[in-house]
Amino acid sequence: MNHNRIYVNSARQNQPFDGWNEIQGGGLTDHPLAAAAFGDRLYVFAAGTDRRIYVNSARQNQPFGGWNEIQGGGITDHPLAAASFGDRLYVFGRGTDRRIYVNSARQDHPFDGWTEVQGGGLTDHPLAAAAFGDRLYVFGAGTDRRIYVNSARQNQPFDGWTEVQGGGLTDHSLAAAAFGDRLYVFGTGTDRRIYVNSARQDHPFDGWTEVQGGGLTDHSLAAAAFGDRLYVFGTGTDKRIYVNSARQDHPFDGWAEVQGGGATDHPLGAAAFGDRLYAFGAGVRVPAHV
Numbered sequence: 001m002n003h004n005r006i007y008v009n010s011a012r013q014n015q016p017f018d019g020w021n022e023i024q025g026g027g028l029t030d031h032p033l034a035a036a037a038f039g040d041r042l043y044v045f046a047a048g049t050d051r052r053i054y055v056n057s058a059r060q061n062q063p064f065g066g067w068n069e070i071q072g073g074g075i076t077d078h079p080l081a082a083a084s085f086g087d088r089l090y091v092f093g094r095g096t097d098r099r100i101y102v103n104s105a106r107q108d109h110p111f112d113g114w115t116e117v118q119g120g121g122l123t124d125h126p127l128a129a130a131a132f133g134d135r136l137y138v139f140g141a142g143t144d145r146r147i148y149v150n151s152a153r154q155n156q157p158f159d160g161w162t163e164v165q166g167g168g169l170t171d172h173s174l175a176a177a178a179f180g181d182r183l184y185v186f187g188t189g190t191d192r193r194i195y196v197n198s199a200r201q202d203h204p205f206d207g208w209t210e211v212q213g214g215g216l217t218d219h220s221l222a223a224a225a226f227g228d229r230l231y232v233f234g235t236g237t238d239k240r241i242y243v244n245s246a247r248q249d250h251p252f253d254g255w256a257e258v259q260g261g262g263a264t265d266h267p268l269g270a271a272a273f274g275d276r277l278y279a280f281g282a283g284v285r286v287p288a289h290v
Contacts, residue, residue, distance in 0.1 A: 019260035072113035126173035
């Protein structure tokens with residue numbers, strides 16, 4: 001069975017996606033993937049079926065290498081979040097104690113090890129992360145289902161958790177991306193609709209509005225900025241894989257199925273790298289072509 005193998009699909013700007021292919025190096029997971037571009041490589045992170053935390057990477061237009069456990073050990077029952085910021089690549093995870101941890105590495109160096117994100121906090125959900133301006137942001141849904149954010153300047157401790165302005169509740173993890181002069185966070189509402197909130201640097205968030213195009217999902221989302229557009233990916237209630245996008249300060253265009261077919265029972269991961277936009281999925285099932 002291939003229900004939890006790891007797949008990737010990619011597209012050049014304003015071009016269709018190429019199709020789903022298994023990532024080189026094998027690997028199995030029961031969770032969504034996290035991805036981030038850093039230096040001359042695209043990194044993808046996964047929680048293995050043994051609950052250990054693994055990373056795989058590829059140079060532009062090159063195959064992925066293989067999966068290696070991240071230095072520092074650590075186990076998790078949840079998906080991860082990743083972002084590059086300054087001279088480091090960061091990965092965030094929820095521990096088996098429900099606390100929130102971070103690990104980071106300089107380019108071509110091993111990861112330093114897991115430490116708890118300052119500010120405390122507990123969550124029953126995965127996290128989202130994005131670099132924006134002079135800060136690294138991490139988002140999480142609290143045990144009260146409210147949506148919180150924490151941030152840090154380069155090589156400084158995190159400030160502490162505060163609720164994202166606009167209220168909102170979610171039973172899912174979030175997605176975050178910086179685009180233009182705003183930081184965006186996406187969430188699946190308790191009504192299964194898809195919402196977005198955004199803020200300018202050093203300003204409060206504006207409030208939650210439904211992403212244009214409608215759409216319902218039972219899963220978390222993925223987001224990435226690429227070229228002149230902000231993209232958000234979701235798994236539909238029909239288990240097919242969809243994408244929606246918007247130009248800066250414009251409404252979203254509407255949901256379209258990602259080319260290459262494919263269905264999954266899991267949320268997705270996404271990242272821009274070089275001249276391509278990448279989407280990652282666990283257990284993607286592609287119809288056979290006769």
